[in-house]
Amino acid sequence: MIEARNVWKKYGDKVVLERINLQVKEGEFVTLVGTSGCGKSTFLKMLLGTESASSGELLLHGKPVPGEPGPDRGIVFQQYSVFPHLSVLQNVMAARGFAGRNMTGLLFGRARREAYQEALALLEEVGLAHAQALYPAELSGGMRQRLAIAQALLGRPGILLLDEPFGALDPGIRADMHELVLRLWRQYRLTVFLVTHDLKEGFYLGTRLWVFDKTRHDPQAPDAYGATITYDLPVGKVDRETLTEIDRDLARTANQMERDHEAL
C-alpha cells in the first residue's frame, strides 16, 4: 500500500532523512520512535503531503503521495488539531460539512440532521457525548485529543497519522488513549502511523516499530548525514535485550547531537 524507494529529505545542505526503503501493508499499525530531530515527524509530513521527498519515491497505492493533504489521510497533531471556535459537537459535524462540495461547508436540512446523528454516535464512541456543548478551550488535554481523533475519523480516512498525539498528556490518561486508538484501529480497519518520543509506547502499541537514528556521523559536518530507519521490528516479538540496545543507540545519538549543537 505504501512504499518508499530510497527516499531522501534535505533542507539545503542539511540531510534529515536518507536511504529510506520500506513497504507497509494495509491495516498495519506502525510506531515511529527516535530522538528529536531524527526526521520521524518529517517522514509523517511526507505521508501527509505537506513535505515532499528531495529524491527517491514515496508511493501510496502505487502512485506518488499527493503534494497536499487529502481526505484519505487523517491527522491528529499534538495540539491545534481542533477548531477553537466550534463546540465539540460542531467540530465533529464540521467534518461532514467539509466532505460536501458546496462553497461554505455549512449543512442544512436533512444533511444537517444526519451529520448530527453521526457526530453524536461518534462522540459516544470516544466518550465525549457529555461534553458536546463545550468549546475546546474548556476541555482537558485528553478530551481535546479524543475530539481530534473523532473528528479525523469522520473523514473516513484509510490512513490515520498521529504526530505525538499523547506527548502532552499525563501518564494515566495516556493509557486510556492507547486503548482508544487500538480499538478504533481495529474497528475502522485503519492503517496507523504513530510518532512518539516514548520508546516503551512504541513497544506494545501496534504491529510494527520503526527506529529512526543516525548511523553515520561526521563531527566536522554534523549535517552531512541524515537519519534512517535502523530497526524495523514486528511488535510483540522483541526481547528485552533489543530494547536496551535501541535505548543505548538513541541515547548516544541524542548526546552526539547535543555536542554538535554546543560546538556551533
Add this chain to the structure above:
Amino acid sequence: MKRLINQTPSPVLRVVLGLLPFVLLVLLYTYASDARLAENPADKLLPSFGQIGDAIQRMAFEPSKRSGDYLVWEDTLASLTRLGLGVLIAATLGLALGLFTGALPLVSASASPLLTVISLIPPLAILPVLFIVFGLGELSKVALIAIGITPFIARDIQRRTQEIPYEQLVKAQTLGANTSQIICRVLLPQLMPRLLDAVRLSLGAGWLFLIAAEAIAATEGLGYRIFLVRRYMAMDVILPYVAWITLLAFVIDASLAALSRRLFPWHGQGGH
C-alpha cells in the same frame, strides 16, 4: 516589607487610587479657574463649572436661536453617522483584503507590497485630493475615515489570518475541505472577534480623521462646532464637547468589547 514590584493594592484601595487622579484634576481646575475669575470676571480661558453648565444647557437643551436645532444632538448625529459609515466601510474592505492576502499566497504576492506602500501614506495629506475628487459633502469625510483606517485593519487581519495555526488548515484539508470552505468555516469565524479588536483599536484614528475633516469643511458635527467656537475662545463650549466626545468614544469601545464577548464566547479563552 515586600519589594515594591510585589506590592498589590486591595480591591478598595485600587478603586481609591484609580479615582484619586480624577479628583485631583477637578480640584486643581476649580482652584485655577477661581483664581483667574477672581482676577478678571470676564476671563474665558478657564470657565467655572457654573458657566460650563450654562453652556451645556444652552447647547443641548435649548433650540438654537439661529436655526432652531438642538445643536449638540444634531452635531452628534452628524458625526456618528460619518464615523459609523467610515468605520463600516473600512472594516468590510479591511476584512476582505486581510483575509485574502493572509490566506492566499498568490493574492498576497501581488497585493501585499501595494498595501504596505498605501498604509505609509499619511491620510491627512491626501485630504485635499478627497475634497477635490468627492467635493466638500459627506462623501469626502467618510472617505477620509475609510481610507485612513482600512490599511491598518487590513494589515492587522492579514497578520491574524497568518497566526491561525497551520495545523488547523491541514486538519480541514484532511477532512476534504476546499479553499472556500476553509475560508468560510475555519478562517472567517475566527477572524470576526479579531476584526472587532482591530476596529476598537482604529477608532482613535477614526475620530482624529473625523474631527480633522469636519474642522476644514462642514456645516455641522462635533469637530466643526469645536473649531467654530474657537474663534470666540468659548472654552465653556469646547470643554464639554471634548468631554462628550471622550464619553462617546468610551461607550462605543465598551459596547464593542461587550459585543465581542457575547458573540464569541470561545475567544480569549486561550484554547488550542
